[in-house]
Amino acid sequence: MGGPCGEPARAGRLASFAADRARRTASADRWLASLLGGEPGVALVAVGGYGRRELVPGSDLDVLLLHTARQGIAALADRIWYPIWDSGTRLDHAVRRPADAREVARRDVRVALGLLHARHVAGDPGLTGELRSGALADWRAAAGTRLAELHALHKERTARSGELAFLLEPDLKEARGGLRDAEAIHAVAAAWVAPGPGPRARAAQEAILDARHALHEVTGRSSDRLVLQEQDEVARVLGLAHADALLSHLAGAGRTIAYALDHSLRAAQRSRPGASPGGRPRGGRGRGGPQRRPLADGVVEQDGEVVLARPADPAADPVLVLRAAAAAAEAGLALAPRTLARLGQCPPLPVPWPSGARDALVTLLGTGQAAIGAWETLDQEGMLCDLIPGWDRVRNRPQRNPLHIFTVDRHLVETAARAAALTRDVARPDLLLIAALLHDIGKGWPGDHRVTGEVVTRQITRRMGLAAEDTELVARAVRHHLLLPHMATRRDLDDPQTAAQVAAAVGGRPLLELLHALAIADGQATGPAAWNDWKAGLVAGLVRRVEAVLGGGPPPVPLPLRPGQAALAEAGQPAAMVTGSEVTVVAPDRPGLLWQAAGVLAAHRLAVRSANATTHGAMAVTSFTVAQPYGEPPDAALVTSDLRRALAGDLDVAELLKRQGLRTPPQRARPPWLAPPKVTLADDASRAATVVEVRAHNAPGLLWRIGRALGDCGLDVRAARVETLGVEAVDVFYVVGADGRPVTDAATRGLIAAQVLSALTGASHPADVRQAGDLRRMP
């Protein structure tokens, strides 16, 4: 079976297994025909796996004796069943009239599924034909209910048996991506709401069926669970080199089936009248055509799926693949099949990657659990190997370790997904997510995976275009990703040497923060045996001690002014300039300047990616880097004019934003994967200002909301440094009270943090508002 990363096709004994199943089926057919003899008004029908000609050594014979209410049917049934029982063959049997069989199928979805593959074996073919066409017609007529039941069965199986692709001892039949799921794809197709399985899914089904066949042959039992002690022998019988090759082969097949079934079930869901995934009403196809909601540059939502915007040109836009995947994950939707086909035309990303590609990757990973599905889509469409060289070496790679429950590649994605919940705890969420995605990449090479991983990570992150110091930090995080758990569990935490050694190895807080978050995410993504409160407590204890050794680092300071900006400030006049994606605002320093300018930009649908605010003499100079999330770029003259009017006090920014807010589609509820925002207060080195650090998910108007909350507390922003890393905003504000001094009172500092937090979460408590009002009257 050829895989998305170009796995070699495997020949060998495949043909002989399929031939053996056909032989077993033909032999069972002949036997049953001889047992029935030439009786009139009856038919023997093979259903389920036997109906599909999938008899393996441990299979049951699923047989239905159809009749037309004739006399003596019980005696006839005994004459057929007893020889089968006596032979030791396992029999699953029923005796029914066609109408009764259909009635039972209407009540029980499992029976209905078995009848979809009803096959005439012996007797009156007209009876079988009547049952078959009737059962299929019933299935199609009640497709809505039946497919919902099918979906529920699939979910229940997944919850009970896990995923075939990622388990070390998978159940080949029941696990997600196993044989039952392969049958479910056929069942959806039988309802005429989605196409049948493609060649890859059919080949994957055969591969799993062969493994089941080999397992039954090796064990002489009918168990479908591929336990560890049988894996080497099953691999040998299948002509594979060893157990790891077998598991990797099955992982590929299981993922293909699971992916294909997801597609089928989504198509089934979309075909139901008035329904679309996510429960939103389908876009009408009235006069205005289908309703489209912009998600990202060149990517829109339509009918509950993510599709490309009309002007998008995949052939000229290498970043589109990542941007579309990130937008899909953020919206919690799937990419439409036709969109995936078009994304296949995207050229490879240039090396080093443009910053948009890095942002899209970090945005995708930052969506947490939603990233796993989007990543799997990229994998199944064969887009990952070009994106991350070396990924194919960890793809489907099993881990012989009782702690691990996932293959290496899935473990990496799971780690990144869990790291997304910890992005508020680190200064560089983007580097955390990239380090999480790559931390075990070294397992694809021989030797200590931390050492090989460091080397491979340097190559990959350079290719991604990370700055040299960022590459270094990520590579060192990969090298030391086991340092904290190892030291915490194997060294004496009370010995000052332990903390001193770790401090020397990490060198500073940025790496310590990354390693702590990475240890948590890695532990959680390994499996329930690998991480618990006990271990988390030990690691946290070590980190506290190392932090005490390292001491606090200074918060980021605003960047110095460029000569052009300084000259503009020295002119002493309020000015606003739009050059490309940079907007510079110069005005006499006064409270509220920063956030009013941010509000004007938000009203023009300009997303602030970064901002740098500082003063030059009596003038405040703020430069913003902005991006247009979608649509036509705004008119620079109009933005400049609005900024000037706002600076002169002739424009009500709140009113402007409100009007703009009414025109935009309502924001959906906060997605569950989003880590809550975090606000911390510190003092700068010179103790001239209080430093308010804000970490939050970026959103339109974020800077305006934070700034207004600070203003409501009577604070003046002296300087600021705002960064957006992927979708994570890392903002630092240097503020002073009305008296021009830093805020020292603990209660007031608590109120400031609460006020900013409530502005970010949108929850505004009357008490907070009242207290904030009190703050304004502070001396």
Next chain:
Amino acid sequence: MKLITAVIKPFKLDEVKSALQAFGVQGMTVSEASGYGRQRGHTEVYRGAEYQVDLVPKVRLEVLCDDEDADDLIGVVVKSAQTGRIGDGKVWCAPVDTVVRVRTGERGPGAL
């Protein structure tokens, strides 16, 4: 027969395990535990920073042995788990009436 239970510092587990294996102990049960002893309410002072500690992470180790080996085994655990600082843990020994090996049904010292 005796059941020896030891609660020790986590980082000492490997050392204690090796010492017990060298003594000839064939099996043991290890679990992750939390607790406190005399250091209850004690505040760690570390480089000037104070941290309130409630429950301290520990490892609990259980070994079944013959009566005559019990004292020596306790000695082995104490020696290998000792750092001399507060929180080193405890070892205790309790009599055991019956031991059954589940696989074979053997009883008594033969099941150890």
